[in-house]
Amino acid sequence: MRIGIVCYPTFGGSGVLATELGKALADKGHQVHFITYQQPVRLNEFNANIFYHEVRVTTYPLFDYPPYETALSSTMVDVILNHNLDLLHVHYAIPHASAAYMAKKIVEAQGKKIPVITTLHGTDITLVGRDKTFAPVVAFSINQSDAITAVSKNLRDETYNIFSINKDIEVIYNFVDVSRFNKKPIDAFRKVIAPNGERILLHASNFRKIKRVQDIVHIFYEVNKKIPSKLLLVGDGPERRSVEDLCRELNVYNEVRFVGKQEQMEDILAVADLFLLPSEYESFGLAALEAMAAGVPLISTNVGGLPEINIPGETGYMSNVGDIQSMSNHAIEILQDDEVLKRFKANAAAQAKKFDIHTIVPQYEALYNRFCKCL
Numbered sequence: 281m282r283i284g285i286v287c288y289p290t291f292g293g294s295g296v297l298a299t300e301l302g303k304a305l306a307d308k309g310h311q312v313h314f315i316t317y318q319q320p321v322r323l324n325e326f327n328a329n330i331f332y333h334e335v336r337v338t339t340y341p342l343f344d345y346p347p348y349e350t351a352l353s354s355t356m357v358d359v360i361l362n363h364n365l366d367l368l369h370v371h372y373a374i375p376h377a378s379a380a381y382m383a384k385k386i387v388e389a390q391g392k393k394i395p396v397i398t399t400l401h402g403t404d405i406t407l408v409g410r411d412k413t414f415a416p417v418v419a420f421s422i423n424q425s426d427a428i429t430a431v432s433k434n435l436r437d438e439t440y441n442i443f444s445i446n447k448d449i450e451v452i453y454n455f456v457d458v459s460r461f462n463k464k465p466i467d468a469f470r471k472v473i474a475p476n477g478e479r480i481l482l483h484a485s486n487f488r489k490i491k492r493v494q495d496i497v498h499i500f501y502e503v504n505k506k507i508p509s510k511l512l513l514v515g516d517g518p519e520r521r522s523v524e525d526l527c528r529e530l531n532v533y534n535e536v537r538f539v540g541k542q543e544q545m546e547d548i549l550a551v552a553d554l555f556l557l558p559s560e561y562e563s564f565g566l567a568a569l570e571a572m573a574a575g576v577p578l579i580s581t582n583v584g585g586l587p588e589i590n591i592p593g594e595t596g597y598m599s600n601v602g603d604i605q606s607m608s609n610h611a612i613e614i615l616q617d618d619e620v621l622k623r624f625k626a627n628a629a630a631q632a633k634k635f636d637i638h639t640i641v642p643q644y645e646a647l648y649n650r651f652c653k654c655l
């Protein structure tokens with residue numbers, strides 16, 4: 281099958297998921313065409329079945345806002361026609377679903393039919409998508425998609441609550457390549473981070489407000505009073521400065537390492553003991569699933585799709601948003617005893633297997649097949 285994948289090429293969960301999906305499909309013999317404004321960060325290996333088409337936006341003095349969506353639709357048209365695509369799979373509704381609708385209509389006028397599948401990822405619905413600036417276009421273009429998927433039951437339900445959607449939304453969960461994350465820790469790396477065998481707490485995100493990274497510092501502050509520990513913060517974003525300030529204020533800066541954006545998450549996760557995700561909302565929590573695949577238990581909030589992956593008392597614990605005390609207590613409970621930690625680690629790894637790439641990718645293929653007569 282010849283599949284066009286449209287996504288954000290950045291470290292965000294939707295881009296990571298879309299890229300991993302494209303790579304997995306290419307490994308299975310499909311021809312995959314990525315259409316984005318930049319090479320996706322996880323597209324870091326050569327594969328003869330993978331093609332990359334850059335969306336270039338022409339600048340012109342008249343344009344205070346260069347029309348990216350128009351350039352994206354035009355690139356889609358070019359790729360659909362010149363590579364005879366069988367379907368377009370767009371990740372994150374804004375502006376990918378409406379750009380795909382436009383491209384579909386343009387090629388239709390030239391006699392080419394192409395199904396469009398839209399995967400909803402989270403903030404494209406619950407945060408940005410519902411904003412009045414975008415909502416009518418988002419709702420229309422979702423309804424015009426030939427198939428719609430959401431990454432959790434919660435996101436499916438939220439989409440029905442927020443928009444008037446007259447089609448089925450199929451749930452296809454985020455996935456992880458369990459074999460990739462099942463790695464032995466690199467001793468030298470662990471020693472650099474925790475020279476005296478301290479427990480390692482980890483968080484990875486885009487440091488947006490919705491992630492509540494400040495809560496992590498407060499939780500770490502409480503844990504560190506009781507258990508010798510270090511905090512590794514992976515990623516970067518708008519809240520980074522304020523998080524650093526808080527670390528200094530609480531006098532834990534020397535126990536915290538900001539390692540910035542990282543591609544080799546499997547090596548970092550291999551040395552971690554606990555993953556913290558105290559988000560305000562999380563449609564699924566792909567970063568947490570990757571952690572669990574590496575055998576790292578999860579302390580999270582109980583919002584969005586997180587209850588669909590985190591089993592309290594087994595793979596970790598869940599608390600209300602902002603309940604730092606509860607999250608700290610749970611973290612201490614897991615970390616203070618070697619045997620307890622070992623049990624939680626094993627459970628986390630076992631739970632991640634339910635979301636393995638080999639289970640979930642065939643669900644996308646089955647969906648494609650329903651809309652494609654080419655196989």
Ligand code: GMT
Nearest residue numbers: 292293294401402431562563564565566
């Ligand atoms: O988490 C982010 O802010 C990035 C965002 C994205 O779309 O790039 O992630 C969303 O999609 C991921 C992949 O489906 C989900 O695992 C994340 O939970 C979701 N983030 C939110 O809902 C906040």
